[in-house]
Amino acid sequence: MEALIALVIGVLTAGGVFLALRGQTFPVVLGLTLMSYAVNLFLFVMGRLAIGVPPIISDAAAGYTDPLPQALVLTAIVISFGMTAFVIVLALKARAEFGNDHVDGLEREADRR
Amino acid sequence: MRRWLPHPLLTAALTLLWLLLVNALSAGALVLGALLGWLIPFATSRFWPERIRIRHPGVLARFLGVFAVDIVRGSFHVAWLILKGPARLRPTFVEVPLALTTDLAISLLANTISLTPGTVSARLSADKRTLVVHTLDTSDAAALVAEIKQRYEAPLKQIFEEGDA
Amino acid sequence: MTEILLSLFILSGAIFTFVGSLGLARLRDFYTRLHGPTKATTLGVGSLLIASAVHFSLRDEGVSLHEVLVTLFLFMTAPVSAHLLAKAALHLKVKSLAPTPADDRSTPPGAA
């Protein structure tokens, strides 16, 4: 299972990086979102994988997984949500300012130096 | 009374909802549920200013029974159709002329249709007088329309609109 | 006995869930595919939720009915989703096996 999760994190990162390297705002936003999925998963599994042992104290519980990474990921999710929202709006602002949706405000590849 | 408890039905429903959420029946839960059930409608009343009145509780109960049976029946029917294979289906669009006038009743009818045997309400005309329904497997469109009108529209009309029109 | 009942609910729930998605995968046009999830899958989940309610009511003291809530939510929302999707499909003139109705030309009441 650990290897599978590692693979998933790797795939998400690869997809995120590839999209972040695109030249238009929308795929870049998608890429950043994928990256945030990757990093949230990564941060989460740093507490190791455990099934059926949520960190909620009860007499019946068989055990608990590490709650700290979960708390960290929660914070990270919220923060990346705020960031994503901002970057999306910024993409619109850029669209309005540039007249196109290229990250550098260029119409075509040929426009660049 | 009306001022202090504008939506008794909603309050009751929400209290019940709270008990379901808490998944326990205790005095504390009831009190808190009732409190919230009383407060929340104040916040949401502007979204739903008119009161929902149910005029024939008996009809409603019967309607719900029919509906429940139809859902199960419909699901088995659709499952069977799916398993039988796509080739034998006779999909059709039918237009159901509506006698209902209120948005609530029309919406409930549309949802009922969507949840019951092989039909999905696909479009409501702009004048709200016709409902386009897609069926999965129908040979007689007219019969279907008639059944819908008789089986679902009539009771809904009775429950929500009688006396209004 | 209860375990048989429970198993029955679980199994039928799973089968309906499966069949709903099967329909989604197998059927030949969007409109027919729409029927699978809206009915079979919804009922499948409903069935599983009943199993859950039974299970937890029996295991712990007290009745577990909060599963009703999920069912209620699904039954309230699934038809709306289906309706909107069908409406969108009609708008987009998605390929249909059945002849599609003419565009809606009626004017809304009150429109000039």
Added chain:
Amino acid sequence: MNVPDHLPILPVVLPLLAGIALLALRRAPLAMQRGAAVAATLALLPLALALVQATADGAHLVYKLGNWDAPYGIVLVADRLAAWMLLTTALLALFALLYALTGIDREGRHFHILFQLQLFGLNGAFLTGDLFNLFVFFEILLLASYGLLLHGGGRQRVKAGLHYVVINLVGSTLFLFAVGTLYGVTGTLNMADLAVKLAATPPENAALVQSAALLLFGVFALKAALVPLTLWLPAAYSHTSAPVAALFAIMTKVGAYSILRVYSLVAGEAAGPLAHLLDAWLVPAALATLALGMLGVVASGSLRQQAAWLVVASAGTLLIAFGLGSPAALAAGLYYLPHSTFAAAALFLLADNIARARGELADRLESGPALPRARLVGGLFFVVAIALAGLPPLSGFLGKFMLLQAALDSTRMPWVWSVVLVTGLVGVIALARSGSLLFYRTHTPHGEPAAPTNAALAPVVGLLALVAGLTVAAGPLSEFTAATAAQLTAPQHYLDAVLGGAR
């Protein structure tokens, strides 16, 4: 517990409360908003000074948030370094804010709220003793900086802002990967606890923790605009509004500060597999940054661009000092830090004054008609240029002198000396060129351009007064930074102060 016991949290809570108050006051008259903003910023000064005083004897004030012991709860740790950073920030912020009051705060919405929350983020980052909390405060100061950077809008600004935001999002992702890995290996987040645990890393985990620590370094390097992660800075700083650019003079220092803070704890002499971790990376990258920065200064087409590249160069200089790592070098860097911050800020503000007075020509490095109040503005430019080029007698020279002297003991001395001295000369040549293009009139003026106002020049003068203060008081201040460096190179006290309760 009485008020002085809460001292470490006050510089964090105050701007937060100010931000909230300003949010509540957003419909109040502008004068009231401004008054509140200035009062809040001004109030940071006594707090920072009190912290400097409280930490001057070498104490580490540990503030246990939520009353939870480290490493379980988050602790704030105020030491000389933190106090120094806070004081620098408070002084800088005050003048940046005063400049904004000349009307720039009205060019967009929420300026004062964003400004206060920016300070909240900065102060929080300087005080925290927890690595993940550092991430959180990085995000606060970044998001606030996004808002401030884009304040006022405009095509160039939006483009620079977009790049800045995206590249920082990539950086934040990297931060989390690094923190995550460190937690995954050590099971802790408190910097002191991390230091203790990392020092005891078994050999089979060595590469893993090194990898994580270097990724973290990558994040800080990005914030510090270290080569090759420099490119976001020139565009962002040269296209934003002047008070924001001035305030941002501290932003690269946040990266440098973090490098110093984290690696003084986890990569010191006794740090196990992490000992001397940055040795192979930091100084070469910093030298390249300084060189690139100065080339940028030479290549710039406008004064603001030049100022931005000077920020890059100063980040390079600072990190050379931090990279050398000896107490003397750290002391030099820490002395140079406020200097370069104030001087760069002064240049951004002055450039804006010049740009506004030159109309169409703005701050482009092209000769034009004589400026109104040319003698005063030119005189100020002369002083700023001296400060930034590191020429005598100002603190820039003293900082470089300290750095070069400190480098004498290093094997990298020839590299450090060559780059620092040659870039110094290049800086002089470039700034002389700018000055003569901007201030030496080549044709007679047509029309009456708007003269820079006293209100707009006063913050420049104020910042230069700070530079002068750094120069005059170089003795005691360099002793303070030497003491700070000593504190940093002997982290055991930090560890004891933070973990005392837990061990």
Added chain:
Amino acid sequence: MLDTVIPIAYTLVALAFLMSFWRLIAGPDAPDRILALDTLYVNTIAFLVLLGIHLGSAIYFEAALLIAMMGFVGTVALAKYLLRGDIIE
């Protein structure tokens, strides 16, 4: 008995999930994909309920409830986008 039924149920749900996903990839039209996503949400609810029964924990209930709510919102938003482009107008 449950020990045999639950793995079967898991497998069926997993297959359902994969088939829905297949439709999402295959399309061919946007409504198909939205429908498939909606179905995936419902499949997930089924999975969560199963997991709850299997692990004997009521902790997954809220997730199921939330998926029911959120899945609906997502579907509605996506469908409205197809209809109107501007989803909040």
Added chain:
Amino acid sequence: MTLLLAVLIPFAGAALVALASRRGRSLSAWTAAGVTLAALASLAPLAALPFAGETLIQQMDWMPALGLNLAFRLDGLALLFAGLILGIGLLIVLYARYYLSAHDSMGRFYACLMLFMGSMLGIVLSENLIQLLIFWELTSLSSFLLISYWQHRAEARRGARMALAVTGLGGFAMLGGFLLLGHIVGSYELSDVFASAGHIRAHPLYVPTLLLILAGVFTKSAQFPFHFWLPHAMAAPTPVSAYLHSATMVKAGVFLLARLWPALSGTPAWFWLVSGAGLATLLLGAYVALFKHDLKGLLAYSTISHLGLITLLFGLSTPLAAVAGVFHIINHATFKASLFMAAGIIDHEAGTRDMRRLNGLWQYMPHTATLAMVAAAAMAGVPLLNGFLSKEMFFAEAVHIAEGHGSWLLPVLVTAAGAFAVAYSIRFIHDVFFNGAPVDLPKTPHEPPRWMKLPVEILVVLCLVVGIAPALTVAPLLAVAAEATLQAPLPDYHLAPWHGFNAAFVMSLVALALGAAIYVLRRPLVAWHEAGVGRLDARVPYDALVNGLVATAQRVIRGFDTGSLQRQVFLSVLAALALGVAPWFAGESPLSGGRAGLPLDAVSLSAAAALIAATGATVWWHRQRFTALVTLGVVGLVVSLAFVKFSAPDLALTQLSVEIVTIVLLLLALYFLPQHGAAETSRARAGRDAVIALVAGAGTAALAWAVLSRPYDTIAGYYLDNSKPGGGGTNVVNVILVDFRGYDTLGEITVLALAGLGIVALLQNLSLAAPRGDAAGRPWDADAHPVIMATLTRLLLPLALMVAVFILLRGHNQPGGGFIAGLITAVALIVQYLANGAAWTHQRMASDSQPLIAWGLGIATFTGLASWAFDHPFLTSTFGYVTWPVVGKFELASAMAFDLGVFLVVVGATLMILTRLGSLHHAGPARKAAR
């Protein structure tokens, strides 16, 4: 600290002068003179000390730990220079008063002059080398201002920049040299340096130290090959040239040679470097001076030549040569200052400095001509003038050295240089004052004002009296200065106009005769020179160097900083890869640890397969944006599923809610963006990106695997143990969020609030054209708010709010909490917008959600602050159990209030973001105008 005071007086005076200039031109001149006199007066009482054989050292701490103190030294050498600086400075002040025209700003001139004067004084009075360097650089800076005084002239600007660049170069080198010297000696104080002379010369770092210091000396004193800036500095007003190039700026270099002579001289390296540069400069300057048509150009090269002479003398390393060097410093200062002033008078009166046009001025200004002739004769080394005396000593020393080395090359060369000096001096006189009639002068020359000539007269008198009676005049001063230079007893020397008919005198005679001959033959020589050597201009390579620097810089910067975000992202990823991968190459740590993992199961495998496929689909279809959005939804769903599966219900709830809000956000944005992305990258670029993306993916996967396959020790146990007893909640994640690490959460909601506020600020004045139809060109559906959806969502609202309250309240003990509750609330409200439209919804709720944010942040912060009242740190939580009749026992925790704050911020920020974005095209200018 009298010496400090003396140095500070001119600096303070500069400010005074600038102030005085507002009150009239003369006042600033008088103030400047007063300041100079004040500085002189402050030193006067101390002047006796050097003559009494005492060295006055005054110190004050500045940066004692670093060896940089304010330390001043007054010995003979310093006194001599201070006298020259202030004395000639005073004459310059007087002269400039009449020289500057009505267009010239007196205030600026005198202020800069005072700054320069103070800086020079600082150099010569410094005991600490670093302090000396500081004043050294200040002379560069203030001379920049002086040279560029006529800033409207391109050559003035260029000359000033060149001087600054070249002397700046030297300054930076010298800083290195002084640092090394300080390192060798262990102190920057001159006294310590002198005391360690032997140690210094034996030190392995001696040669680099010497080279660096000499770089400073040679650039400042315009020694070959750094001489070229000096002629260009002639663009300065003549008083500036007279001051800078006689007694001060260029003399700073030779002053330093004298100052460090006891510590550094006497080695072969010193001998060859210093005397070599001096000799080359001497010859070059003397030769070129002859061919300059510009009066000041001639004087400039003559200055270069004389500086070479002085340098050569110090380079010879004999005490006697050093004495001669000091002597020539004095003499050159007097005759060169007067010559520059005379040249200035001529320029001032005749309107040109071109000797081809200036002829026969004797008839117009005989008085000035007489003065110039005497000064020029001194420059030529004519007997009975001061220049003759030091030149004799120089010739004698050259002969002496030659005898030691057995080579007569040096005497021959210096005689040749002397001959050229005679020739250009004759030219200066004959070409200007005689040689026929003037050619086309701009104005008719006449004698200058009385007071303008006075400084020249004083200096010329000095040339004479020193030349005739040196023993009675200059001898004591020279003795103390020379003794201070040597830091040793003086050698035997004799100051007199007549030393008998010796080798030096012969050389002088030869030089005079040869010089006259050269002048006579000047025409063919000029022609020959201008056809060859004269075409060489050091400015050309200098400009090429500077332009090359600029061009290189621009090329490097443009090449690196293309303004491309893609490049930045690429570099960041690359850097991260390099940093992350590097440690593994050491090869000591295995990638895998030994920890046993969980078994795989079918559901996880299918979910992972779906996630991977969905990620691939998102990437593959990123240009079909809507589709990519749907596939991204699957990714988010599976990630939530993973959270659920691995015991993180809170995370799953959060991820699900965020997921939906993000999709709504992206849809809102997509409306204004192209539905289909254009193909913007080449295949090769995409291939490169794919490779780096895959490598980055492999890297993170490996990192994750490396951690997951290892055991770890965590502080988690503490949270599990203390959550209930210490935090009052059983949901440990929530207790961490609102209590153990509540500070993080406070930060997190601030981020969210900032996002909202930032977005509002961004969206201000933003208007975007709304597309009329979808990507396929279909017009939008007419039905904006389908009835069925509208009705049902309204019904759902109270339900959803109830759920939100439930999630909020139970969060402390069960999965949930303020954040999720906030998102549920926000989503429930957003659905109202979706179903019923913004206008309808705004009628039913407050459209401004900023108060919610303020309240939320405020509640959270004040909850934290409340703990102060109980003497606890910020954010200390408290909880208790209350029992009410009927209701029973329930928990109240301050953390719940904190969570309420979180809830409000989330609702406020989310609503704000979504609704602002949703009403974007309503804010368009067209709509506004219509209102």
